Amino acid sequence: MTIEKEKIEAVKRGVDLLALVQSRGIDVKQNGKGWFGLCPFHDDKNPSLSINPDKNLWQCFGCGAAGDVIRFVELFDRVDFKEAVKRLSDNGLQARTPKPKPTPDPPLSAKQKKLLARVVAFYHTAFGEDPRARQYLETRGIADKSVLSAHTAGFANGTLLNVLPDDGELIGQLKGLGILNQRGKEHFYGCVTFPLYDANGNPAGIYGRRIDDAAKPGCARHLYLTGQRLGLFNRQAARAHKQIILTESVIDSLTLLCAGIHNTIPAYGTNGVTGDHLAWFKQCGVETVHVCFDADDSNIDRVKVRNQH
Ligand SMILES: [Zn+2]
Structure with missing residues (x-):
């Protein structure tokens, strides 16, 4: 079934983008025009x-x-074009009044998780074949091969596009997942990657760290899949330890792991402690969470918030 052109145009013109963004829980501020x-x-x-x-x-x-x-x-809800148009036609057309109500993301389907696992495996192979990501991690003091292998270190070195078959459906699925952007380019291109796992041990997300900060100044250095943050790195640590060291990033946790400190789980940046973290710590019976963030102002607030839990 094809979606009628008029319907698409009506959605593009009729849905208030500002209200839509707010409806997904994003605060917006006016600055000039x-x-x-x-x-x-x-x-x-910083709002970008x-x-x-x-x-x-x-x-x-x-x-x-x-x-x-x-x-x-498409990106925020992780749905394909058709579904996005449907969602917007169903309830977006009258959205001229802002309704700042965050809608939870649907979790990944079994099919999406399978596809994500294939991407994770592909990046892991590339990590072994292309030394650049490994060399970058070495400059950060992360060189323990067993740690990197246990956490399925990957490298999005651009070879994924070379092996993709000319299959519109697969490309669409990869775009829906956020592995490819709308231009069909790799979201994590130039990043060392680590899978983030759900409670059942399936990949639910990917963390990417750009290995060459100089190549694209001003560009985001830490990347995740679009939409809600899903999955945790080194998740199993909460099962084995009553005390967890919560770090600011995967890289920080890797540094601890390479130093033989195993009871560490990273947040998604300084404001990135999610319900998934809290629920998991509770479920595993974690008694103490030591917040180990860089000491700047933004982090002090976070520490206060954490201590209330
Ligand atoms: Zn962005």
């Missing part, structure tokens, strides 16, 4: 998501994601 908010598609610390209400288009100056209302829903 534009509106800005924290980009949900990368680890954003720019929204142009006149054109009804958005763009992120950090990770380069961009598009219209349909593309926003």
Whole structure:
């Protein structure tokens, strides 16, 4: 079934992008003609998501994601084009009044998890074959091969696109997952990657750290799949230890792991302690969480919040 052109045009024109972004729980502030908010598609610390209400288009100056209302829903809700149009036709057309109610993301389907596992395996193979990501980690003091192998270190070195068959459906699925962006390029290109796992041991997300900061100055250095943060790194540590050292990033936890400290789980950046973390710690009977973030102001607040739990 093809979606009628008029319906797509009606959605693009009719749905209020600003209200849509707010409805997904993103705070926006006006600055001159534009509106800005924290980009949900990368680890954003300064609002880089720019929204142009006149054109009804958005763009992120950090990770380069961009598009219209349909593309926003595709990425944020992790659905394909058809479903995004459907969602917006069903309830988005009258969205001229902001309704800041965050809608939870649907978790990945079994099919998506399988595909994600294949991507993780592909990046892991590339990590073994292309030394650049390994060399980058060595400069960060992370060189323990058994640690890297146990955590399925990967490298998005651009070879994924070479092996993809000319299959529109597969490409669409990879775009839906956020592995490919709307231009069909790799989201994690140039990153060392680590899978993030759900409670059943399936990959639910990927963390990517750019290995060459100089190549694209101003670009996001820490990347995740778009939408809600899913999955944890070194998740099993909570099962084995009553005390957990919560770090700011996967890289920080890797540093501890290489030093023989196993009871560490990272947040998704300084504001990145999710319900998944808290529920998992509780489920595993973790008694104490030591917050080990870099000491700057943004982190002090976070420590206070954490101590209330
Ligand atoms: Zn972004």
